[in-house]
Amino acid sequence: MNSYFLADKLHNDGNLTDNEFLKILYETDSKFNDYLAELARKKRENYYGKDVYVRGLIEFTNYCKNNCYYCGIRRGNKNARRYRLTKEEILSCVRMGHGLGFRTFVLQGGEDPYFTDEILTDIVKSVKNLCPDSAVTLSVGEREFESYEKLFKAGADRYLLRHETADADHYAMLHPADMDFYNRIKCLKNLKQIGYQVGAGMMIGSPFQTKEHLLKDIRFLQELKPEMVGIGPFIPHRDTDFKAKAAGALSDVLKLLSITRLILPACLLPATTALGTIHPKGREMGILAGANVVMPNLSPKGVRGKYLLYDNKICTGDEAAECVNCMKNRMANIGYNVVVSRGDYFGWGKNVTIHG
Numbered sequence: 001m002n003s004y005f006l007a008d009k010l011h012n013d014g015n016l017t018d019n020e021f022l023k024i025l026y027e028t029d030s031k032f033n034d035y036l037a038e039l040a041r042k043k044r045e046n047y048y049g050k051d052v053y054v055r056g057l058i059e060f061t062n063y064c065k066n067n068c069y070y071c072g073i074r075r076g077n078k079n080a081r082r083y084r085l086t087k088e089e090i091l092s093c094v095r096m097g098h099g100l101g102f103r104t105f106v107l108q109g110g111e112d113p114y115f116t117d118e119i120l121t122d123i124v125k126s127v128k129n130l131c132p133d134s135a136v137t138l139s140v141g142e143r144e145f146e147s148y149e150k151l152f153k154a155g156a157d158r159y160l161l162r163h164e165t166a167d168a169d170h171y172a173m174l175h176p177a178d179m180d181f182y183n184r185i186k187c188l189k190n191l192k193q194i195g196y197q198v199g200a201g202m203m204i205g206s207p208f209q210t211k212e213h214l215l216k217d218i219r220f221l222q223e224l225k226p227e228m229v230g231i232g233p234f235i236p237h238r239d240t241d242f243k244a245k246a247a248g249a250l251s252d253v254l255k256l257l258s259i260t261r262l263i264l265p266a267c268l269l270p271a272t273t274a275l276g277t278i279h280p281k282g283r284e285m286g287i288l289a290g291a292n293v294v295m296p297n298l299s300p301k302g303v304r305g306k307y308l309l310y311d312n313k314i315c316t317g318d319e320a321a322e323c324v325n326c327m328k329n330r331m332a333n334i335g336y337n338v339v340v341s342r343g344d345y346f347g348w349g350k351n352v353t354i355h356g
C-alpha cells in the first residue's frame, strides 16, 4: 500500500497495523514527511489551535546516581562539574519565570539522593505557595510509589519520565545492569494511577535502535496513553561510551513527532532543546510537525553550561528573558502564539470529549 494512503488512514483512524507502521517508518521520501506533518498540524489544531504552551525548565541538580550509557551527567562522568540549586535559588527562578509569563515550572534533575521526599515535597509546596496559579512538573526519575504519592499530595501536577525504549533488550543496551526496564514501566503506571499528567518518551536514533523498536514505542504509547510525550534526537556526549555514535536524524524525529500527534491527538508534545541543537530551526520544524509545547530554560546562567546531557546544547549562554523572547519570535515567525497558561492536557479536570 502507498505511504500517502497510509498517512491518510492514520489521520482518519489514529491507528495502523504493524506492517503499515513499518512501511511509513521505513519511508525515506522527504515529501512524505511533509505530508505527514501537514496532517499532524491539522490534528493538533483541532485541540490546541495555534497555541504553543511554554514550560519554564529549571535544571536544579546534575548529580545522578545512575550511569546511563548515553547521558553526560551519568555518575561515572568525572568531568561533569556538579551543582545543586538551593530552595531559594529555585524559588527565585520561579519568581522570575512567573513575571515572564510562565505558568508551568518543570523541576528537572538527575536522580540525586540528596533530594529526599522531605526536601522535595517542601520545594514543591513552596513553589505552589508562591504561584498558586501555576502547574509544577517533576522530572526526577524513578522513585517509590509512596514517594510519587507524597509529591503529588504536595501539589505536583505532572511528571516526566521517558521510557527511553519500549524494548527490554534495547533498554539493556542503553543502561547498565542495575537499571531495570520493568521498574521504569512500573513507575510510569504508578504515576498514572496516582493521578499525575504523565509524560513518557524516547530518544530517536539512540544506539542500536531499529524501526522495529520504534514500532514497539508506538504500541507502548498507545497502551499507556501518556498526556505528554518527550521525543528528541539522541546526541552523543564526549564523555560517554556512545561518544562516537551518530546523532539521531532530524527527519526521523519529525516523523515520530507527527506519528505521535496522530496516535495521541490531544497529547502535550514538546519541540525539544535537543531538536533545536541538531538544526537551527529544529524547534520550529517540530511545531510544524505537530508539537505544541516549548521549554525555554530558566536555570540560573551560572549553572546552564553544567547541565549537559549531550554535546553542543543550545541556549547555555542566554539569560532566561532572552530565551523567552527568542522563543516568542520564533513561534510568531511560523504563525503560532506562545500563550500565558498552565497548558494542561486537553479537557484535564473537565469531562470533555472531542471528535476529529
Ligand code: 5AD
Residues within 6 Å of the ligand: 070, 071, 072, 161, 162, 164, 202, 203, 232, 233, 234, 235, 236, 237, 274, 309, 310
Ligand atoms: N541525547 C539526547 N537526549 C538525551 N537524554 C539523555 N542523554 C541524552 C543524549 N545524549 C534524554 C533522555 C532523558 C532526558 C532527560 O534526556 O531521554 O530521559
Ligand code: FES
Residues within 6 Å of the ligand: 296, 297, 314, 315, 318, 322, 323, 324, 326, 327
Ligand atoms: Fe534560548 Fe533562543 S530559545 S536563545
